[in-house]
Amino acid sequence: QVHLVESGGGVVQPGRSLRLSCAASGFTFSGYGMHWVRQAPGKGLEWVALIWSDGSNKYYADSVKGRFTISRDNSKNTLYLQLNSLRAEDTAVYYCARLGSGWSLDNWGQGTLVTVSS
Amino acid sequence: QTVVTQEPSFSVSPGGTVTLTCGLSSGSVSTSHYPSWYQQTPGQAPRTLIYNTNTRSSGVPDRFSGSILGNKAALTITGAQADDDSDYYCVLFVDGGISVFGGGTKLTVL
Numbered sequence: 001q002v003h004l005v006e007s008g009g010g011v012v013q014p015g016r017s018l019r020l021s022c023a024a025s026g027f028t029f030s031g032y033g034m035h036w037v038r039q040a041p042g043k044g045l046e047w048v049a050l051i052w053s054d055g056s057n058k059y060y061a062d063s064v065k066g067r068f069t070i071s072r073d074n075s076k077n078t079l080y081l082q083l084n085s086l087r088a089e090d091t092a093v094y095y096c097a098r099l100g101s102g103w104s105l106d107n108w109g110q111g112t113l114v115t116v117s118s
Numbered sequence: 119q120t121v122v123t124q125e126p127s128f129s130v131s132p133g134g135t136v137t138l139t140c141g142l143s144s145g146s147v148s149t150s151h152y153p154s155w156y157q158q159t160p161g162q163a164p165r166t167l168i169y170n171t172n173t174r175s176s177g178v179p180d181r182f183s184g185s186i187l188g189n190k191a192a193l194t195i196t197g198a199q200a201d202d203d204s205d206y207y208c209v210l211f212v213d214g215g216i217s218v219f220g221g222g223t224k225l226t227v228l
Contacts, residue, residue: 035217037164037219044205044207044219044220044221044222045156045158045164045207045219045222046219047209047216047217047218047219050215050216050217057215059214059215059216061216062119095163095164100166100169101169101170101173102152102154102169102170102171102173102211103152103154103209103211103217104152104154104166104169104170104209105154105156105164105166105209106166106169106175107166108163108164108165108166109163110163111163
């Protein structure tokens with residue numbers, strides 16, 4: 001059974017950094033690409049980033065490009081999202097999701113809340 | 119910048135049929151965009167319903183179906199039930215690893 005657990009969220013001041021983690025279990029983590037998706041309070045879902053199974057390719061939404069970095073450690077079955085130069089508009093629940101068939105997101109974690117506020 | 123469009127809201131009577139759509143601000147949606155659909159209730163993580171245009175995810179009832187209708191992707195719910203009252207999001211693969219969510223449709227079953 002696929003299990004994804006995000007952690008690392010919290011309250012952070014504008015301009016500061018934060019690193020989110022997503023611990024994976026129940027499947028062969030190194031065989032799957034992984035997404036990050038976020039959802040601002042009361043708003044819709046926003047795709048953030050994608051990393052291939054071996055970490056060789058990474059893709060980002062324009063809204064986070066140059067500030068956020070997706071990475072993974074297949075030896076630890078863990079996905080990361082480094083959030084730098086945080087802004088108030090980055091306040092959201094951040095979800096990790098497994099890359100499924102046809103670029104889909106086939107399994108989701110429960111999310112971790114990041115609040116950017118002074 | 120690619121914008122994916124969805125109806126902001128829709129309502130359906132219990133037992134009725136509703137079709138939600140997913141379009142592009144410029145151009146037509148095709149199977150090459152690999153449309154997928156997600157259901158989300160308040161406070162919960164999204165649930166995957168449909169991927170690759172029309173393939174149901176494991177455990178999804180067959181009253182949910184996906185297709186291409188005209189120049190849009192579509193999610194049809196046949197025989198709507200009370201617990202289908204949720205937000206529905208589509209995602210399109212647009213280019214080079216980039217995906218874009220639509221703004222979501224709030225479906226009310228009443």
